[in-house]
Amino acid sequence: MKAVILAGGYGKRLRPLTDTVPKALLQIAGKAIVERQIEWLRSHGVNEIIMCVGYLKEKIIESISSGQRLNVKVGYVVEDEPLGTAGALKNAEHLLRSEKAFLVINGDILTDINPISLTEVLNNYVGAVAVVPLPSPYGIVKYDMNEYRIIEFKEKPIIEEYWINAGVYAFSSEVFKYLPLKGELEFTTFPQLSSKGLLRAVPFKGRYWKSIDSQKDLEEADAYFRSNTK
Numbered sequence: 001m002k003a004v005i006l007a008g009g010y011g012k013r014l015r016p017l018t019d020t021v022p023k024a025l026l027q028i029a030g031k032a033i034v035e036r037q038i039e040w041l042r043s044h045g046v047n048e049i050i051m052c053v054g055y056l057k058e059k060i061i062e063s064i065s066s067g068q069r070l071n072v073k074v075g076y077v078v079e080d081e082p083l084g085t086a087g088a089l090k091n092a093e094h095l096l097r098s099e100k101a102f103l104v105i106n107g108d109i110l111t112d113i114n115p116i117s118l119t120e121v122l123n124n125y126v127g128a129v130a131v132v133p134l135p136s137p138y139g140i141v142k143y144d145m146n147e148y149r150i151i152e153f154k155e156k157p158i159i160e161e162y163w164i165n166a167g168v169y170a171f172s173s174e175v176f177k178y179l180p181l182k183g184e185l186e187f188t189t190f191p192q193l194s195s196k197g198l199l200r201a202v203p204f205k206g207r208y209w210k211s212i213d214s215q216k217d218l219e220e221a222d223a224y225f226r227s228n229t230k
Contacts, residue, residue, distance in 0.1 A: 001119065002099055003046045005037060007107035008054030008079045008088050013213055022056040024107050025063055026218060029225035032063065033212060036110055036225070038070050044116050046103065047072045050095055052088040054079035083182050086189050090179035097173050106167030110221055111209040118170035118202050126174045126198040129190070130166035132209045134159040163201070166209055174198075 011023030018026070024034040031039075038049060049072055053060050057078055067074030077092040089104060096102050101119040111132075118128040136159055142152040165186065178189045193199035210221050 001046050001102065001116070002048045002050060002096065003041050003103035003105060003115070004050045004052060004089060004092060004096070005034060005105050005107050006052050006085050006088050007034060007060060008052050008057075008082065009107065010055045010082075011108075014215065014218070017215070017218075020056075022053075022060055023212070024053075024060055026212070028110065028212075028218065028221045031225075033108065033110065034060070034064060035070065037105060037107070038064075038067070038072055038074075040110075040112065041103070041105070041115065042070070042072055044114060046115070049074045050077060050092055051075070052077050052079065052092055054082060054088075084180075085185045086179050087182040089185070090176065090181060093176045093179075097176060099173055101170055101172055104169040104171060106211075108212045109167040109209070110212065111166065111168065111207060113166065113168065113204045113207045113209065115168055115170070118168065121200060121202060122170055122172055124198075125200040126172055126178070126193055127190075128170040128200045128202050130168040131163040131201045131203050132166045132207065133205060134162040134164050135209070160205070163203060166204070167211065 007024040009023060011018035014023060025032045028036060041049065049067060051060065051074060053076055061076055064074055079088060079091060083091055101122055103115050113130055118130060122128055136156050139153060139155040140157060141150060143150045178192050180188050190199060210217060212218055212221060
């Protein structure tokens, strides 16, 4: 099975770190984000990776190369200008149109969910989206609603009443009919598919999931992998 890693963005929210290093190559406990993603995919039997690259693409290609060092096969699709996540995937159509199903991963996601389970539920759907409970970015305060007496402080709880897009997808080749040349999956393709009943949610609870959007996210992910890697 093939997996696409969308790694063409500027990583603006992580500047100045990303002024000279693409987000995909930022280090988490001694390994680049993209290396950890490839190792995760490989652990689930995915050994053919397509990387959609743009900003500082030469550094990614030089670092990952053919993928031999990571025991996978890696190919590249280059954006000459920013295309967005949907446009980047459309740009890779020539490598994917013959696939019955394939995975797509945002280039800033670290997780231990099983991505193959998304392909197993496609059936009559064009796409499947992994969803995880909302991790609160803030600590919360519980208090008595009558007396306003504080009962408990909880540091960054998981709010299981709400679910968010985990940035891990499975698609059939039918998805290319819904992809623009430029644009974002979340704002173009997903609304079209959901309006036609062609997009399925796949919920995951109790799994590690982290989107690397800030210096704080980097630090938290680094601490997690240092304490959970033998």
